[in-house]
Amino acid sequence: MKTIAHQQCLSPACNATYDIGQTLTGCQKCGELLDIRYDWDKAQLPKSLKEFEKRWHNRRFPLDHSGVWRFRDLLPFAADAMICTIGEGQTFLQNAQCLGHQLGMWPGQLYLQYEGLNPSGSFKDNGMTAAFTHARIVGARHVACASTGNTSASLALYAAQNGFQGIVFIGSGKVAFGKLSQALDYGAKTLQIAGDFDACLRRVRDVSAQLGLYLMNSVNPFRLEGQKTIMYRILEGLNWDVPDWIVVPGGNLGNCSAFGKAFEELLALGLIRKVPRLAIINAAGANTLNTVVNKLRVTWNNGNPDSQKIKALYAEMDAANYHPHTIASAIEISRPVNLKKALRALHIMNGIVAEVTDKQILEAKALIGRHGYGCEPASAATIAGLVDLLANGTISRRQRVACVLTGHGLKDPDATVHYHTGIPTKNAKQPPAEPTWGRLANKPIQVADDLPSIIAALGMSQNTLENSESTGYVETNTANLPFIEY
Numbered sequence: 001m002k003t004i005a006h007q008q009c010l011s012p013a014c015n016a017t018y019d020i021g022q023t024l025t026g027c028q029k030c031g032e033l034l035d036i037r038y039d040w041d042k043a044q045l046p047k048s049l050k051e052f053e054k055r056w057h058n059r060r061f062p063l064d065h066s067g068v069w070r071f072r073d074l075l076p077f078a079a080d081a082m083i084c085t086i087g088e089g090q091t092f093l094q095n096a097q098c099l100g101h102q103l104g105m106w107p108g109q110l111y112l113q114y115e116g117l118n119p120s121g122s123f124k125d126n127g128m129t130a131a132f133t134h135a136r137i138v139g140a141r142h143v144a145c146a147s148t149g150n151t152s153a154s155l156a157l158y159a160a161q162n163g164f165q166g167i168v169f170i171g172s173g174k175v176a177f178g179k180l181s182q183a184l185d186y187g188a189k190t191l192q193i194a195g196d197f198d199a200c201l202r203r204v205r206d207v208s209a210q211l212g213l214y215l216m217n218s219v220n221p222f223r224l225e226g227q228k229t230i231m232y233r234i235l236e237g238l239n240w241d242v243p244d245w246i247v248v249p250g251g252n253l254g255n256c257s258a259f260g261k262a263f264e265e266l267l268a269l270g271l272i273r274k275v276p277r278l279a280i281i282n283a284a285g286a287n288t289l290n291t292v293v294n295k296l297r298v299t300w301n302n303g304n305p306d307s308q309k310i311k312a313l314y315a316e317m318d319a320a321n322y323h324p325h326t327i328a329s330a331i332e333i334s335r336p337v338n339l340k341k342a343l344r345a346l347h348i349m350n351g352i353v354a355e356v357t358d359k360q361i362l363e364a365k366a367l368i369g370r371h372g373y374g375c376e377p378a379s380a381a382t383i384a385g386l387v388d389l390l391a392n393g394t395i396s397r398r399q400r401v402a403c404v405l406t407g408h409g410l411k412d413p414d415a416t417v418h419y420h421t422g423i424p425t426k427n428a429k430q431p432p433a434e435p436t437w438g439r440l441a442n443k444p445i446q447v448a449d450d451l452p453s454i455i456a457a458l459g460m461s462q463n464t465l466e467n468s469e470s471t472g473y474v475e476t477n478t479a480n481l482p483f484i485e486y
Helices: 049-058 069-074 097-102 124-137 150-162 177-185 197-211 221-227 229-237 254-268 288-295 307-319 339-348 358-370 377-391 413-421 451-458 462-471
Strands: 004-009 017-019 034-039 093-095 110-114 142-147 165-171 189-193 245-249 277-283 352-356 401-405
Touching (some): 034 221, 049 069, 069 229, 093 229, 097 358, 110 229, 124 150, 142 150, 142 197, 150 165, 177 189, 177 413, 189 197, 221 229, 221 254, 229 254, 245 254, 254 277, 254 339, 277 339, 277 377, 288 307, 288 339, 288 352, 377 401
Parallel strands (some): 165 189, 245 401, 277 352
Antiparallel strands (some): 004 017, 093 110
16 A cells, blocks of 8 residues: 555644654654654545455454454555564454443443453553554564553563563552553563652653663554554444444543544545544543543644643642542543543544543443453443433433443452452552442352252252243343442
């Protein structure tokens, strides 16, 4: 495909451009974020998104097997021979009809894009395959990131499989063990910094600049190119129809930024006729975007958002020694690096921002799990937010909604066990005096080691078993779940 890619400054006042052979995380003239932009040759592009289905017939070819690179025509910055892929993106849109019914939605209108099925267990693999590809293009050997967990796990996996040395910075006590174990197991050099994610990101940027490490955080514009493909797979799952809403958690804001860019490009190329609306859900304990948009009223403003209001907010955070805190550690970020790109995505997709409490997140997580989709707490922010948006009428129960579940449930098993057993997590600052359970807790039952006690605890009889065998259906405890309200 004869398409020329380049890096371009996000600021319309600067608009500087750079070759993709350069390793940059910001504009060298003004310091602003960078985009990857293309001089599209429309004659070389598919006439319809449906044409991408042809690649399913060639799945023995690694690039067509990848759920990222089978859409390589829409992120054409690398020659095929340079692409690093480990089979990421084998994630499919799930019609969550039972969960949708529980939320009071019309049948067949709720979909879950379950990115926890990626090789490292989170959506990060979509971006890492693209960033590692660029690292290979520029000849990098050492790659680094700051992480709340998922980024480090994904970086370590791709580094191990592609011959790079991985280096990860994590904050003290800020990473779920399910994620930390991956970075350690895959051989990444792991530095635990005395600080939170924002401190780690500052340090890794400084170290990368001084030592020439290739930075893999989402300030890297190539990361976001890979994450665009999550939207392509949602469209694919809907037979290339555009949903009414995309709902996504908001942390460092790379995903929502990538989604906005994806739909902007598809619309400009004539491959879609409309753009879905976007809902970004913050955790209440890490709600910078919600504050910026809904309290300070900052907008994209044609590429000129009110930076002074954002700087003043950050200065207030510093003065108050503010640090974010939420059970959803993957989005426990107070200074999202992609804030301006997120404002652009909200503009492109006529989006909104909302926030939910930790309690709402955990209850939504349990509800998602009860319907067969185990996810980490940050993912559950989407359903918690959807509940509120349905309740206040922002989203109609008739509309078609696709929620992105960003990470697998085993990423943070402590949070799940605590919810269902009342046993506090190991890093709880102050364990409760008495066990506390969630509203949908599936408590383990302690029982004596004898047959009558076990049968009594099961609450079943031979008659119950015979009836279930005759009907072929075993009733579960999902049908009578309470409608989720806060």
